[in-house]
Structure formats: structure tokens, C-alpha cells
Amino acid sequence: MFRDTSMDYYTKEEVAELWNRNMSFTDEELLDMDETEFRARVRERSHHTLEIQVYYAAYRNKVLKKEQADYTKRLLRIWKERVLSEELPEYKYASFLIEAADALSRGEKVDLMPYKPTPVTKEMESHFFTILKERRSVREFTDEDVPDEVLEKILDAGLWAAHGCNVQSIRYVIVREKNEPGLFKGSDVPGGPIHLVICQDMRCYRANCFTPVRNQLLDAGAAGQNIVLAAHAAGLEGVWLTFPNQEFCDRLREKFNLPEYIRLVTYVDVGYGDQTPHPPLRGDVKDAILGRF
Numbered sequence: 591m592f593r594d595t596s597m598d599y600y601t602k603e604e605v606a607e608l609w610n611r612n613m614s615f616t617d618e619e620l621l622d623m624d625e626t627e628f629r630a631r632v633r634e635r636s637h638h639t640l641e642i643q644v645y646y647a648a649y650r651n652k653v654l655k656k657e658q659a660d661y662t663k664r665l666l667r668i669w670k671e672r673v674l675s676e677e678l679p680e681y682k683y684a685s686f687l688i689e690a691a692d693a694l695s696r697g698e699k700v701d702l703m704p705y706k707p708t709p710v711t712k713e714m715e716s717h718f719f720t721i722l723k724e725r726r727s728v729r730e731f732t733d734e735d736v737p738d739e740v741l742e743k744i745l746d747a748g749l750w751a752a753h754g755c756n757v758q759s760i761r762y763v764i765v766r767e768k769n770e771p772g773l774f775k776g777s778d779v780p781g782g783p784i785h786l787v788i789c790q791d792m793r794c795y796r797a798n799c800f801t802p803v804r805n806q807l808l809d810a811g812a813a814g815q816n817i818v819l820a821a822h823a824a825g826l827e828g829v830w831l832t833f834p835n836q837e838f839c840d841r842l843r844e845k846f847n848l849p850e851y852i853r854l855v856t857y858v859d860v861g862y863g864d865q866t867p868h869p870p871l872r873g874d875v876k877d878a879i880l881g882r883f
């Protein structure tokens with residue numbers, strides 16, 4: 591029988607214990623905490639205690655309780671004591687959410703119209719689906735160098751993927767084959783000119799340690815899918831690949847001196863494509879729908 595081992599949920603009691611622990615840090619502990627974990631906690635707490643509540647209340651004209659933002663306010667007070675930059679994204683976003691929560695607790699309205707996305711025209715929709723459907727796994731590349739800016743644009747797309755509880759664990763290592771020939775030996779595409787290794791900083795998950803492993807890996811998968819799509823949109827081609835064995839991962843870990851809290855999840859090879867494969871045809875979507883109720 592199929593047994594899904596990625597569903598390693600914590601029991602209710604374990605979640606309650608971890609939750610209490612999450613909410614009971616002393617100021618000293620928060621001040622001493624590793625910076626990556628602390629910043630992930632700011633993202634996670636502002637997501638779970640403000641983001642969802644603020645948008646709900648703003649939409650439904652509800653009044654929030656005046657203590658709603660207290661925990662995040664405390665984290666931002668510690669942020670200042672730690673002398674972290676107020677230009678960092680989680681500080682700015684948490685500050686926005688605090689201001690909105692305070693306004694909603696006073697019964698004021700919060701105007702979210704400035705954040706309305708650009709309306710998607712029929713033409714934009716058509717371009718989007720062209721990119722989506724014409725992305726191929728391409729395994730042959732020209733010798734043309736890819737500028738760093740193009741790689742950064744693609745990797746930035748990975749950071750804009752959805753991410754469980756907004757803990758933002760995604761990290762990268764960029765390897766140009768010509769600089770490290772043979773490092774990726776054993777790969778399915780040994781000549782891939784650029785290897786984009788998708789990693790996760792596991793310290794971020796301490797902020798939400800009851801996340802099932804499946805969600806952690808899906809965070810990397812969501813980034814990977816954005817990366818292959820963005821590569822195609824930016825004029826590159828690529829292929830998503832699989833670490834063939836532990837020795838391969840150990841070799842990369844050692845080469846880049848990656849600490850144990852960095853998890854290597856997967857990698858994508860990219861470059862200027864030199865191959866135009868026939869699309870591996872997909873079945874009819876109706877056959878993929880198991881039920882409609």
C-alpha cells in the first residue's frame with residue numbers, strides 16, 4: 591500500500607507546545623537569537639498574527655482588537671535594539687501591517703487600492719500562456735555567456751514564488767561550469783553551462799517548526815518552477831535536474847563550505863538553448879480532474 595511519508599504532522603499536543611515556545615521568548619533570547627532565525631520569526635509572526643487578520647478586517651469592515659499588533663511591535667522594538675536595518679523588507683512590511691492593524695483597531699478604513707495589481711489584458715494573458723506552454727526542458731546549450739544580471743533576474747523570480755508561512759528559506763549557489771569543470775559530474779546534463787542550486791536555510795523553519803517536511807520541499811519546488819519559467823521569459827532555456835546521490839551533494843557542500851543548516855534541495859541548469867524539443871504532450875485536463883462536486 592502507498593504510504594505517504596511526507597505527511598509527518600505533529601500531534602496537537604506537540605503543536606501546542608511548540609506554539610507556546612514560539613510565543614514565550616524573553617527579550618534576551620530574542621536579542622541573542624541568530625539573525626536569520628530572528629528575521630524569519632518577524633516574517634512568520636507578522637504573517638500569522640497580522641497579515642491575514644488585517645486583510646480580512648479591511649475587506650469586511652471589521653474592527654481589530656487593539657492588542658492585535660502587540661507581538662510584532664515587540665519584535666520590531668527588538669529589531670531596533672539589535673540595530674538591524676529598517677530598510678530590510680520584513681521590517682518595512684511588518685511596519686505597514688502594524689499601521690494598518692492599528693488603524694483598523696480604531697475603526698478606521700485601510701485603503702488597499704494602491705496595491706491593486708496591473709490589470710491583466712487579453713494580450714498579457716496570451717503572452718503568459720505562451721511562455722508557460724513553450725517552456726521546454728532543454729539539455730543542449732550554446733557557448734554564449736549569460737550575464738550575471740540575467741541570472742539574478744531569474745533567481746529573483748524564484749524568491750517571488752509563494753512560500754509557506756512566508757518564512758523565506760530559499761538560498762542559491764550559482765556555478766558556471768567553465769569555472770568549476772567537472773564539479774557536477776554524474777549529472778544528467780554534464781555540460782550544462784550554468785548550474786543554479788536551490789538551497790534552503792533551515793534556520794528559517796525554526797520560526798514555524800511544525801511545518802510538514804512536504805511544505806518545506808514545496809517551497810523549493812515553487813521557487814524552481816518560477817525559475818524555469820523566468821529563464822524562458824528572459825530568453826534562456828534550462829532543465830530542472832535531480833541530485834543523483836549523496837556523494838554529489840557532499841561534493842557541492844564541501845566545495846562551497848555550506849554549513850549543516852543549509853539544505854541542498856535541487857538544481858536547474860540554464861544557458862542559451864541550442865535545442866528545440868517537441869513538446870512532451872500532456873493529457874487532456876479533464877482526465878486529470880478526479881472529481882467535481
Ligand SMILES: Cc1cc2nc3c(=O)[nH]c(=O)nc-3n(C[C@H](O)[C@H](O)[C@H](O)COP(=O)(O)O)c2cc1C
Pocket residue numbers: 725726727728778829830831832870
Ligand atoms: C523535480 C524535477 C526533477 C527533474 N529531474 C530531471 C533529471 O534529473 N534529469 C532530466 O533530464 N530532467 C529532469 N527533469 C525534467 C523533466 O524530465 C521534464 O520536466 C519532463 O520530462 C517534462 O518536459 P518539459 O519540462 O519539457 O515540459 C526534472 C523535472 C522536475 C520537475
